[in-house]
Amino acid sequence: MRLLLNLLLLITLITTNAFAQDAASLLKQGQQLAAKKDYPAAIEKYKSALAAEPDNARANYEMAFALFASGKGIEGIPNLEKAIQANTNAAFTAASYSLMGSIYGNAKQLPKAIAAYKNGIRADSTNQRIYYNLGIVQYRSKQYADAEQTFVSAIKRDSADAGSIRMYALTTFHENKRADALLGFCRFLQLEPNSARSKEAFGNLQNILQRGTLPAEAGYQPTSATKAEAFAQNKIITKALAGFTTRKYASPTALLTAQLKELYAAFGDHYRYSAYYNKLAQSGKFETFVRVISQSSLPENARWVTENADKVAELDSWMKGK
Secondary structure, three states: OHHHHHHHHHHHHHHHHHHHHHHHHHHHHHHHHHHOOOHHHHHHHHHHHHHHOOOOHHHHHHHHHHHHHOOOHHHHHHHHHHHHHOOOOHHHHHHHHHHHHHHHHHOOOHHHHHHHHHHHHHHOOOOHHHHHHHHHHHHHOOOHHHHHHHHHHHHHHOOOOHHHHHHHHHHHHHOOOHHHHHHHHHHHHHHOOOOHHHHHHHHHHHHHHOOOOOOOOOOOOOOHHHHHHHHHHHHHHHHHHHHHHOOOOOOHHHHHHHHHHHHHHHHOOOOOOHHHHHHHHOOOOHHHHHHHHHOOOOHHHHHHHHHOHHHHHHHHHHHHHO
């Protein structure tokens, strides 16, 4: 009898071991197929892996990702729920919630996307990308005040992330907080001066300098605090730019240089990036800065940047030192 029990135990251990090995092998095969973007074949491998080991956290996550990449993201939500329950690793849990947020966001279930990203941040508050993703969904939901703070959190975790800075600038622009927006666009253009996004950012910068207005947005109701801050910022800008309607400048670059210098001085150190740009405006690097941030829209400055690589390098060095 004892021999029979030992034999049964041995068979059980061998069978369990074989299933675990099969699951690991199938998971690896699925990952290799997914790397080649052969998601249908990868999904079949993950199904087999999960048949052998239903609570395998990695297999459940990979299945959800493959389904999302195949346009079937909602089908992967149960897999992500299992992946979250089956592991204790904070970074993995955060990644699972982040993928869940992307799935819900893609399906336009924005409140669920926001909840998933917030759960991801609770699991791992160091994950900069989750803050960025959460901010995007809040922005899409016209929750601009929340989005602004979320992008600030993303920037604190990666001060050189051009995408987060761009979205911070766009968010404050929609809040009509134009000092914050102008400084944010300047920072973005300094980091990413020559791309399709740069052209858009420079256009928004010019809108602020030319005192353009944004149409009222359906579904957006700014708080009284946001309205008051927007009014205060716009009052500073209006006063600083008042004299430019009658002044003549030799070139668009000369005009932009004068406008930014005037505004940076008026902003003092009251806003994000304002103290930094006030210092830059008083340095010998300011002309280079203006040419760099406008090169996507002013051809003469694109040429200047190419011909003055040494001065651009000096500006980059100054930036790193600050």
